[in-house]
Amino acid sequence: MRTTQQFSITLPNEMADIVKSKVAAGEYATESEVIRDGLRALIARDRAVDSWLQQTVGPAYDALKADPARAVSVDQVRATLAAEHKKAIAKV
Template sequence: MRSTQQLSITLPVEMANLVKQRVANGDYVSESEVIREGLRALQERENAVEHWLRTEVAATYDAHKADPTKALPIDEAWKRLEARMDEIDREED
């Protein structure tokens, strides 16, 4: 049984050129490899976000339910959220 499946995709011209350029530069052997790598990176990011939601966000929610008086003002909470998302983005690079 075949372990791959052929797909036909349509990309914006800029993305298609990027894929072709990565192959032409020798970074990847084929266009399929570029797309597979992009999908792996997407999956890693989704896994990181899911882990963060299940651990840090869930724990914070539970702590808030236990003692709402310790809640942060919305501006401070937003700053922390943005900092965490920046951290996740840097981890991906």
């Protein structure tokens, strides 16, 4: 039984050039390997986002729902971000 499927895809010229340049540079043996690696990266990113949503966002939402007093106003967020930005600029 075959474990692969053949696809015909169409890419914008810029993306096709990137795929070809990866093969020409010796980073990959074939165009298919470039596409497979890109799909692996996409799968990894999707898993990371799902994990973040489940482990960080969901519990934070649940905690806020259970205790709405924990909420931070938009003005408080802006003030905190402005202070962090000032610190970062001062370090440079």
